[in-house]
Amino acid sequence: MNHNIETQNKKKADLNYIKWMKSILRRSEEVGKLELPITAIILDKKGRCIGRGSNKRETKNDPLGHAELIALRQAAWLKNDWRFNECSIIVNLEPCTMCAAALIQARMGQVIYGADDNKRGGFGGTIDLSKHKSAHHKMNVIRGILDDECEKKIKIWFKKLRNQK
Amino acid sequence: MNHNIETQNKKKADLNYIKWMKSILRRSEEVGKLELPITAIILDKKGRCIGRGSNKRETKNDPLGHAELIALRQAAWLKNDWRFNECSIIVNLEPCTMCAAALIQARMGQVIYGADDNKRGGFGGTIDLSKHKSAHHKMNVIRGILDDECEKKIKIWFKKLRNQK
Numbered sequence: 001m002n003h004n005i006e007t008q009n010k011k012k013a014d015l016n017y018i019k020w021m022k023s024i025l026r027r028s029e030e031v032g033k034l035e036l037p038i039t040a041i042i043l044d045k046k047g048r049c050i051g052r053g054s055n056k057r058e059t060k061n062d063p064l065g066h067a068e069l070i071a072l073r074q075a076a077w078l079k080n081d082w083r084f085n086e087c088s089i090i091v092n093l094e095p096c097t098m099c100a101a102a103l104i105q106a107r108m109g110q111v112i113y114g115a116d117d118n119k120r121g122g123f124g125g126t127i128d129l130s131k132h133k134s135a136h137h138k139m140n141v142i143r144g145i146l147d148d149e150c151e152k153k154i155k156i157w158f159k160k161l162r163n164q165k
Numbered sequence: 166m167n168h169n170i171e172t173q174n175k176k177k178a179d180l181n182y183i184k185w186m187k188s189i190l191r192r193s194e195e196v197g198k199l200e201l202p203i204t205a206i207i208l209d210k211k212g213r214c215i216g217r218g219s220n221k222r223e224t225k226n227d228p229l230g231h232a233e234l235i236a237l238r239q240a241a242w243l244k245n246d247w248r249f250n251e252c253s254i255i256v257n258l259e260p261c262t263m264c265a266a267a268l269i270q271a272r273m274g275q276v277i278y279g280a281d282d283n284k285r286g287g288f289g290g291t292i293d294l295s296k297h298k299s300a301h302h303k304m305n306v307i308r309g310i311l312d313d314e315c316e317k318k319i320k321i322w323f324k325k326l327r328n329q330k
Contacts, residue, residue, distance in 0.1 A: 057247055058247075061241060061242075061244075061245050061246050061247050062238065062241050062242075062247055063237055063241055063247040063248075063249070063267065063270050063271035063272075064229070064234060064237065064238060064241075064267060064270075065247070066270075069229060072228055072229065073227065073229060076226055076227050076228055076229075077226075077227075079226075080226050081226050082222055082223075082226050082227055082228040082230070083228075084228070096266065096270070096299070097262070097266040097269075097294060097297070097299050098263060098266035098267045098269075098270050100266075101261065101262040101263035101265075101266055101287070102228065102229060102263045104262075104263075105228050105229075105231075105261070105263050106228035119299070119301075120299050120301075121299070122266070122299070125299075126297070126298055126299040127292075127297065127299065129262060132262075132291065132292065133291055134261070134262050134284070134285050134286075134287070134290075134291040134292065136284075136285075
C-alpha cells in the first residue's frame, strides 16, 4: 500500500476512535452517578458498535460487572461467536488484568484505551498480558486516546466519592 | 489454637476437597462430551456448594464461558454480593490468567485446584497473579489436589480430540 494512503487511513481510524471516546466521556456523568464511570464499546470490522457496557459491579453485585466484560458478552451474543479477531474495543481506562486476559481469550483484534491504570492495568500499567507468554493471541493495543480528559474525569469521580464519605 | 487440633482441622478440610474433586472428576465424562472437561464449584464458609460451572465456551459461543466464571456468576447471584472472602473455589485445572484475575477481583478466600497449567495458568503455571502487584487481595492457594488423576483425564480428552480430527 502507498505510504501516504496508509497514513491517511490511520488518521481516519484515529479520528474515529476519538469520536467514540468523546461519546464515552459524554456519557460518563450519567454512568458516574452509580458506579465508577468506565464504559466500553466494541466495534465490528465495519466500525459498527455491536456491544457496549458500563461498570455494574456494585449495582448488580457481580464480580464480573466490568464494562469490558459486559460489552464482550453482549457482542458475543450478537455475533454468536466467541472470536473477535476482526473487532476493536474502545474504553476510557486501561483494562484491569481480568479484562485484559478476557480480551486475549476472546482474541480481540484491537484494544484502544484512554488513561493508563498503574494499579490494576493489564496492558502495561502493571503488566502487559498481551505480550506475556500466557497469551496465545497477539493483538494491536493503542494507548492514550484523549488520555488527559479520561484521567481527569476519573480523578474527579474519586474526589467526589471521598468527599461523600 | 492447639497445634494438634489445627492439624486435624486441616486434614478434615483436605479430605473435604478431595471428596469434591472426586465428584468433579466423576462428572468429567459427561462434561467432556461437548467441551474440555473443566468443572468448578464454589463453597461458602459452611462448606455448602453455592455455585458450579463447567466449560461452555464452544456450546454457548461465550468467550467468558469458563467453568470458574460461570460458577462465580451463579454464586454472586445467590449471595447477592460480589465479595467472596469467606468462600473457596475448587477446580480440576489451574485457572487461566482471566479466571485467576477474576477470582482476585471477587476476593475469593481460597482457591483449590488439581493439575497445573503451564501454558495458560494464572496461579503459577505461567504467572502467579495472586502474588502480583496488581492483586489488591491476598488469597490462600492450594495446588495439586488429585493432580495425577486430573491431569490424566485432561490428557485423555485432548488425545481423543486429536484422533477425531
